[in-house]
Amino acid sequence: xxxxxxxxxxxxxxxxxxxxxxxxxxxxxxxxxxxxxxxxxxxxxxxxxxxxxxxxxxxxxxxxxxxxxxxxxxxxxxxxxxxxxxxxxxxxxxxxxxxxxxxxxxxxxxxxxxxxxxxxxxxxxxxxxxxxxxxxxxxxxxxxxxxxxxxxxxxxxxxxxxxxxxxxxxxxxxxxxxxxxxxxxxxxxxxxxxxxxxxxxxxxxxxxxxxxxxxxxxxxxxxxxxxxxxxxxxxxxxxxxxxxxxxxxxxxxxxxxxxxxxxxxxxxxxxxxxxxxxxxxxxxxxxxxxxxxxxxxxxxxxxxxxxxxxxxxxxxxxxxxxxxxxxxxxxxxxxxxxxxxxxxxxxxxxxxxxxxxxxxxxxxxxxxxxxxxxxxxxxxxxxx
Amino acid sequence: xxxxxxxxxxxxxxxxxxxxxxxxxxxxxxxxxxxxxxxxxxxxxxxxxxxxxxxxxxxxxxxxxxxxxxxxxxxxxxxxxxxxxxxxxxxxxxxxxxxxxxxxxxxxxxxxxxxxxxxxxxxxxxxxxxxxxxxxxxxxxxxxxxxxxxxxxxxxxxxxxxxxxxxxxxxxxxxxxxxxxxxxxxxxxxxxxxxxxxxxxxxxxxxxxxxxxxxxxxxxxxxxxxxxxxxxxxxxxxxxxxxxxxxxxxxxxxxxxxxxxxxxxxxxxxxxxxxxxxxxxxxxxxxxxxxxxxxxxxxxxxxxxxxxx
Numbered sequence: 001x002x003x004x005x006x007x008x009x010x011x012x013x014x015x016x017x018x019x020x021x022x023x024x025x026x027x028x029x030x031x032x033x034x035x036x037x038x039x040x041x042x043x044x045x046x047x048x049x050x051x052x053x054x055x056x057x058x059x060x061x062x063x064x065x066x067x068x069x070x071x072x073x074x075x076x077x078x079x080x081x082x083x084x085x086x087x088x089x090x091x092x093x094x095x096x097x098x099x100x101x102x103x104x105x106x107x108x109x110x111x112x113x114x115x116x117x118x119x120x121x122x123x124x125x126x127x128x129x130x131x132x133x134x135x136x137x138x139x140x141x142x143x144x145x146x147x148x149x150x151x152x153x154x155x156x157x158x159x160x161x162x163x164x165x166x167x168x169x170x171x172x173x174x175x176x177x178x179x180x181x182x183x184x185x186x187x188x189x190x191x192x193x194x195x196x197x198x199x200x201x202x203x204x205x206x207x208x209x210x211x212x213x214x215x216x217x218x219x220x221x222x223x224x225x226x227x228x229x230x231x232x233x234x235x236x237x238x239x240x241x242x243x244x245x246x247x248x249x250x251x252x253x254x255x256x257x258x259x260x261x262x263x264x265x266x267x268x269x270x271x272x273x274x275x276x277x278x279x280x281x282x283x284x285x286x287x288x289x290x291x292x293x294x295x296x297x298x299x300x301x302x303x304x305x306x307x308x309x310x311x312x313x314x315x316x317x318x319x320x321x322x323x324x325x326x327x328x329x330x331x332x333x334x335x336x337x338x339x340x341x342x343x344x345x346x347x348x349x350x351x352x353x354x355x356x357x358x359x360x361x362x363x364x365x366x367x368x369x370x371x372x373x374x375x376x377x378x379x380x381x382x383x384x
Numbered sequence: 385x386x387x388x389x390x391x392x393x394x395x396x397x398x399x400x401x402x403x404x405x406x407x408x409x410x411x412x413x414x415x416x417x418x419x420x421x422x423x424x425x426x427x428x429x430x431x432x433x434x435x436x437x438x439x440x441x442x443x444x445x446x447x448x449x450x451x452x453x454x455x456x457x458x459x460x461x462x463x464x465x466x467x468x469x470x471x472x473x474x475x476x477x478x479x480x481x482x483x484x485x486x487x488x489x490x491x492x493x494x495x496x497x498x499x500x501x502x503x504x505x506x507x508x509x510x511x512x513x514x515x516x517x518x519x520x521x522x523x524x525x526x527x528x529x530x531x532x533x534x535x536x537x538x539x540x541x542x543x544x545x546x547x548x549x550x551x552x553x554x555x556x557x558x559x560x561x562x563x564x565x566x567x568x569x570x571x572x573x574x575x576x577x578x579x580x581x582x583x584x585x586x587x588x589x590x591x592x593x594x595x596x597x598x599x600x601x602x603x604x605x606x607x608x609x610x611x612x613x614x615x616x617x618x619x620x621x622x623x624x625x626x627x628x629x630x631x632x633x634x635x636x637x638x639x640x641x642x643x644x645x646x647x648x649x650x651x652x653x654x655x656x657x658x659x660x661x662x663x664x665x666x667x668x669x670x671x672x673x674x675x676x677x678x679x680x681x682x683x684x685x686x687x688x689x690x691x692x693x
Binding site for chain 1: 436438439440457458464468470472473474486489490
């Protein structure tokens with residue numbers, strides 16, 4: 001029977017085809033993986049192509065003006081016209097400016113002192129004080145490098161006739177910039193605290209997402225469901241160990257920030273720990289929710305990447321938040337990392353207190369509650 | 385009247401557009417061991433899952449241990465032990481750690497003693513520090529049985545607990561089932577093994593989601609009205625293709641060195657036997673085995689379903 005010994009030697013196209021067809025079918029059956037594979041390139045193109053802008057404009061600016069003369073008005077109008085400064089507030093009190101900077105409500109506080117107009121007209125070069133939030137050296141630098149030009153241009157049409165000579169060098173106004181919090185513009189001061197949030201997001205969402213889908217994949221979920229226990233008990237029990245993991249990560253990042261990168265820590269440690277705990281729980285609950293959607297561990301990982309990508313790009317970690325178009329900022333505001341970055345940078349670099357950060361903490365809390373509720377609704381007590 | 389551990393009527397489960405279980409009635413008295421039989425996909429697992437609250441019934445009412453199937457699922461869970469078909473304990477945990485987990489979930493008092501006793505009774509003591517994932521099939525089943533009985537459930541639901549386990553381990557396992565039953569536990573166990581079915585007080589036969597027949601093993605054999613003949617002799621292998629097609633022979637199958645033919649019509653069967661009488665086989669009538677009955681039932685219900693479709 002020579003037939004029994006017959007087999008094709010070398011590469012068999014039929015076998016390649018067999019494997020190819022099998023893979024194609026499997027790929028098609030795993031809808032979620034397929035969707036994520038298509039969605040990620042689209043997401044990246046949109047985020048990198050449209051959302052990211054390294055020349056941030058429309059930076060929120062508060063003005064503390066002691067007088068409102070026509071010249072001051074021209075100056076303010078000129079600042080707004082430049083598109084770099086969004087004059088969102090006129091504050092009556094210089095101390096409010098400090099709070100706005102600390103809480104992230106303003107990137108610049110511009111102070112126009114008493115007698116500004118009078119001294120300008122007399123050619124005494126009055127000072128224009130600009131306090132800038134320099135925690136992110138990139139975010140404010142373009143605006144600051146242009147402010148002199150903007151001011152001069154704003155005053156040009158008022159300074160004509162007899163005042164025209166004031167336009168000559170060195171200019172009618174002396175702009176004095178106070179970069180706050182990170183005066184030397186050290187990028188690590190901004191990046192390292194931010195990394196805390198990025199690390200926690202990446203690892204914790206994935207770890208809980210996978211932990212629950214593992215039960216589904218191995219069949220142990222059926223066992224768990226047949227035993228007494230509410231979804232809440234299961235979720236809390238599952239999450240607590242990872243809370244510990246998050247705590248260890250936090251300690252490591254903070255120690256490295258201090259010993260290796262000499263990042264200043266001017267705020268309250270206990271406020272930071274409280275905020276970190278809130279943030280960790282929000283991420284763990286999100287992972288748990290993902291695990292109620294994903295059927296396999298791989299799907300859970302893919303969902304994590306799908307969430308992590310915008311978190312990284314739209315939160316203000318890699319690129320200045322204010323530089324993004326409005327729609328991207330709206331998405332960014334939904335992400336807990338965005339708020340956490342403001343909180344952690346606020347506490348460590350600016351010494352921001354609870355009052356300054358309450359809106360950010362509230363946003364993280366709302367996210368957490370929504371995600372927990374979603375997880376409770378999605379976690380089924382049956383195999384239906 | 386005896387008290388019922390399970391009392392359900394019209395239990396049905398529909399998945400998408402498939403009827404997995406169709407209007408099943410079950411009245412299982414406390415303290416008995418009932419066997420659940422039927423071909424793969426007959427609805428055994430689905431029924432068991434509905435009984436312990438893992439699936440919501442599409443239709444039907446009833447109670448399990450006196451608790452309403454729909455409203456009191458949490459109470460049913462507390463008093464029921466359910467052993468899944470596939471090993472579903474945690475392979476990265478040791479035998480003991482698995483049992484401790486279960487003891488905590490059920491909030492057992494004297495956890496340590498409970499675990500020790502359970503390990504002892506099931507002979508798992510010397511393996512308590514082994515990872516569950518490293519156990520062989522038989523020991524895994526034993527661990528699973530230990531874990532689902534530790535909280536002293538009133539009802540034990542076992543879904544093909546001995547699939548893929550060697551005969552010695554199966555026998556040990558059944559000794560444990562009878563021990564638990566003697567202690568007052570009600571047991572519902574699904575199986576494909578006829579010898580296991582014969583160890584049950586009562587068997588229920590499902591096919592295509594329908595309850596086809598139930599009763600004690602002798603009852604079911606008697607009620608079937610099936611007649612069996614056994615042929616022995618040289619060259620019995622050549623007999624089957626010829627006799628299987630004759631009128632009245634519903635099915636023919638080899639058993640060891642013999643061939644069994646079964647049917648419901650005695651006259652036709654005897655005629656079939658006579659037609660091959662000259663070939664030197666020894667024929668004698670035998671009592672149909674449970675397997676004969678089930679294969680006949682399977683063919684019948686399959687034909688019924690096909691004729692309805």
